[in-house]
Amino acid sequence: MPEPDPYENPKEAVAPTGAGGAMDLAMSEAETLERGGTGRPRSLWSDAWHQLRRNPVFLVSALLIVFLVLIAIWPQILTGADPLRCDLSKSQQGSAPGHPFGYDTQGCDVYTRTVHGARASITVGVCATLGAALLGSLLGGLAGFFGGWWDALLSRIADVFFGIPVVLGGLVFLSVVTSSTVWPVVGFIVLLGWPQIARIARGSVITAKQHDYVQAARALGAGSGRMLLRHVGPNAVAPVIVVATIALGTYIALEATLSFLGxxxxxxxxxxxxxISNAAPQIRNAPHMLLWPAGALSVTVLAFIMLGDAVRDALDPKLR
Known part of the structure; x- marks a missing residue:
């Protein structure tokens, strides 16, 4: 009786068991791992999340940022004292029971003020980042997508803002503001921060709209709004998120700098x-007044910069 030909019935074909079969099995397992075990290829965001979960830098910085946000919203978690309650008789005294960071020049508890100081810094950083990211993404995305005179006009306006020194601009702009709230500082940072985001968004949109799927959507009759919202925008937002995350830490440092200058x-x-401004003249007599708020500021800025670096590495396959 003749042997059955495996090529006549592929379902009865037997997989090779030699080196070729082992190689096919390894390739199949690698493909399954790449798809995350779900049978579907990972998207950019799911693949980035897969990378972030395995990055210790991201985990440490994310936990630290969550802790800072919690004490910014509910400082009562760590202290129930009033940061504005001071006792001049304890001016510049060091650590004491119940007051581990000592007292400042006015006799205020440094520990309580350090905890409550997170609210203003986090609020300025988050609000300024959201404002600059939204404004810059909108203007830069439209300029990159439509081009022409709109692109040229936006580029020249951005160049003007890039030429303004940040500290000097803050001294001029904020010196005429009498409000003690965070919003003038947020508005100033957004005013000088959007051009950087706009330039990143413009370049990312120009790159994304050259892809074949965008050209195919255009050929099928998709309008400009649909292409920008459904095809170009989602594939151009990753660089903006990376830059905005890193910029958040920079904005917190900028707020502290402007507050230090008065x-x-x-x-x-x-x-x-x-x-920090009040403690600087007394750094020799009472260094604890400067150490704790400056340390909290440094840790916060470092956490956001580390988070931005981790997000950048996860969203950019070239860096893996």
């Missing part, structure tokens, strides 16, 4: 920059 946040607002 044109940012003003008393009675509790801010790390204000406390």
């Amino acid at each position: 044109v940012g946040l003003r008393p009675p607002t509790v801010s790390w920059g204000i406390d």
